Amino acid sequence: MENKTEFIFKPIGYVRNKSVSVPRHWSVSDIEGELVIDSQYKDGIKDIKAKEKICVIFCFHKSPPFSQEKLTQKPPHIDAEKGVFSICSPYRPNPIGLSVLEVLEKSENVIKVRRLDMLDGTPILDIKPYVEYKEF
C-alpha cells in the first residue's frame, strides 16, 4: 500500500468558453471554445492536430466540497439514484472531469475545440490522446 495521502496538481492552462451555460456532458455538446495552454507547455501540444479527438482532464473548480450524501445522486437525465462512480456528476470525492473533445484547429498555445462541456475559466490538468476501447 502507498501511504502518500494527497497529491497536488497545477493547471497547465484554462478553458475559454463564451457560452453562458454548458450541456451536462461532452457527448451531447456542440459548443466550441478554446483550451489556452500556458506558454511554458506549448512544446507539449506540438503534435495535436485538427480533427483529432483528445481526452482533457480538468478540475470542476466551481463544485462545492464533497459530502458523503453525494455518494449516490440522481442525474438529470436518469430516473434513479446512482453511485457517483457510475455517473459524470461534477460533485465527486475528487472534483476531476474528463471530456473527449474534437480538435478544430491549433495555434502555438491555443487549441480550438468542439463538444465543450466545461465552463469558462476551467483549469486544465492534462491532455491525452483519445484511445477507443477495442476487444483483442
Add this chain to the structure above:
Amino acid sequence: MENKTEFIFKPIGYVRNKSVSVPRHWSVSDIEGELVIDSQYKDGIKDIKAKEKICVIFCFHKSPPFSQEKLTQKPPHIDAEKGVFSICSPYRPNPIGLSVLEVLEKSENVIKVRRLDMLDGTPILDIKPYVEYKEF
C-alpha cells in the same frame, strides 16, 4: 481567468496487482487485478457491474518530478519525438493516468478488472463510466 493555482486530491483507493511489470498501455494489456476502494466510498461503486468498461483516473506515483526537457519524448513503440500531450507517458506535468478497464466482478469495495497497466499500490483518484466518442 481562474486564479487558484493548485488543487489537492486524495486517493479513493489503491490498485492491487500481483504482476511485477505492466504493459505500456491498457489497450495492449490483458493483466487482471483489483481496485480496492476505501470503505467510506463503497456506496459510490454500487452500480458498477461485471462486463462494464470504466475509466479509472489515477496517479503515476512512481514518476520522478517533471522537467521541461520531457515536454517532448520518444515513446517506446513510436520512432519519433512526440509532444507529451499526444502520448501516454507517465512523465507528465501533472502525473495523472487514465485507463479504460473491463470490470470482471465486484464485491462490496473491491472491483476486479482486466487490462491493467497500473503498478501495485497505484493511488486511484476517480472512476467514471466509459463513454465512446460518436459523431452526431
